[in-house]
Amino acid sequence: MIDFKKNDGLIPVVIQDNYTLEVLMLGYMNEEAWNKTKEEKLVTFFSRSKNRLWTKGEESGNVLKVVSTHIDCDQDTILIKVKPAGPTCHTGSRSCFQTKFNQNFLFYLEQIVKNRYKNPTEDSYVNKLRKKGINKIAQKVGEEATETVIAALNETEKDFINESSDLLFHLIVLLQEKNISLKKIAKNLESRHK
Known part of the structure; x- marks a missing residue:
């Protein structure tokens, strides 16, 4: 059970490529975003800048298809393994972390x-x-x-x-x-x- 009472209801979410195990991005979810992600099997965040739910790829088509979800031992961080449908970063890179090559x-x-x-x-x-x-x-x-x-x-x-x-x-x-x-x-x- 995720503890959404911490951090003003926003939980950090680490997104990892299910096949390569590369970390692709970090985002935040509130309880509504978490429920939508589980229901639709597409990663949905709570956008702090837009102040609303935001499904990754809703404009670009580069959605993140959920393969599995994992909650940490303190129930305040989520790891989601995904199958990305294209680049994850808004810059067009496969990852928001600018590593020189895919380590995996x-x-x-x-x-x-x-x-x-x-x-x-x-x-x-x-x-x-x-x-x-x-x-x-x-x-x-x-x-x-x-x-x-x-x-x-x-x-x-x-x-x-x-x-x-x-x-x-x-x-x-x-x-x-x-x-x-x-x-x-x-x-x-x-x-x-x-």
Whole structure:
């Protein structure tokens, strides 16, 4: 139960991309905005400057679709994981926090690969690789792993970064082929860390 009696009835709300886990913005909700958000599954804030409810994206179309909500231990802050329909910031950036890059791009890349599987196009490398089957996909992971080791031992840092990137990309394709998410891998790694 959220304690809307604190802070004059306005509760801070952290908005996080459900797939990349990147923090996208901070806003405020009163109880009415919270109820509307839960009902419509679109994030609605209480705009302090407009002094009214404001559904994010009501003008731009860049709405924030609610995936899950989480209330902190003091019941006075909300975390909402969302699927953004475009840039979140009014400046056109993906996040209101001007980080130089998406710190969790691997999760975003996983979604791109997943989309290539669902909506294949002829010019997509993922689609071409997928048509060759799991044996070829697994072989590519092995090739890229070998090239990464060679680069680590004998080549420049840039070469090593490029080969490591190729390895991770092909591993994500193999995981998609096997219908295993990065989240499952992360959970497995976490369970081993004791």
